[in-house]
Amino acid sequence: MRRRLVLLAPAVALLAGCSATIVSGTATPSPPSKSAGAAAGSELPPDPQPGDTEDCPYLDSQFVADANGQHVSKVRVSADQPHPACFFYRPDGKVQLTVRVYVGDAAVATALVNKAAPVETSNPASDPTGWKGGYQSTDDGAVYAVSKGATAVVATTNQKQSVKARSVVRKAITALKL
Numbered sequence: 001m002r003r004r005l006v007l008l009a010p011a012v013a014l015l016a017g018c019s020a021t022i023v024s025g026t027a028t029p030s031p032p033s034k035s036a037g038a039a040a041g042s043e044l045p046p047d048p049q050p051g052d053t054e055d056c057p058y059l060d061s062q063f064v065a066d067a068n069g070q071h072v073s074k075v076r077v078s079a080d081q082p083h084p085a086c087f088f089y090r091p092d093g094k095v096q097l098t099v100r101v102y103v104g105d106a107a108v109a110t111a112l113v114n115k116a117a118p119v120e121t122s123n124p125a126s127d128p129t130g131w132k133g134g135y136q137s138t139d140d141g142a143v144y145a146v147s148k149g150a151t152a153v154v155a156t157t158n159q160k161q162s163v164k165a166r167s168v169v170r171k172a173i174t175a176l177k178l
Helices: 008-016 061-068 106-116 162-176
Strands: 074-077 086-089 095-103 123-125 132-138 141-148 151-157
Touching: 061 086, 061 095, 061 162, 095 106, 095 162, 106 132, 106 141, 106 151, 123 141, 132 162, 141 162, 151 162
Parallel strands: none
Antiparallel strands: 074 086, 086 095, 095 151, 123 132, 132 141, 141 151
């Protein structure tokens, strides 16, 4: 089931009574729009980048291996604080799963979720209770992204089953007591 806002019918009804009007003059270009889903005055932080090789402070490698169905050969973390993004690698050196935790502004948290799992294309997510977002399969695997207030947790996996990303998100939320 896709989430969609039904706004077309009222717009069509409104336009039905309008006639064409010619307006002369010079249009002023509008400023560039913000990132998809970002609220006015809020900018999305840059995507996290893998940094040092070290354990993820909120997810155990064995749990990730079991949840994602692949051996974890290495973990790298981003420089983001207080909750770095964690990048879990498989034995061939490719990333198998990433988890990003954002705590800050509620509008940014929602925008990060909508960037990862756009409302137009994703299925609605509400697990764990009180969290809202979306999940979907992607060309490279699947994503599960949810936010609650000023917090967002996003997991991407190289596996097509979003349930794997969902179990990782739930574990991260529990471990961080978010």
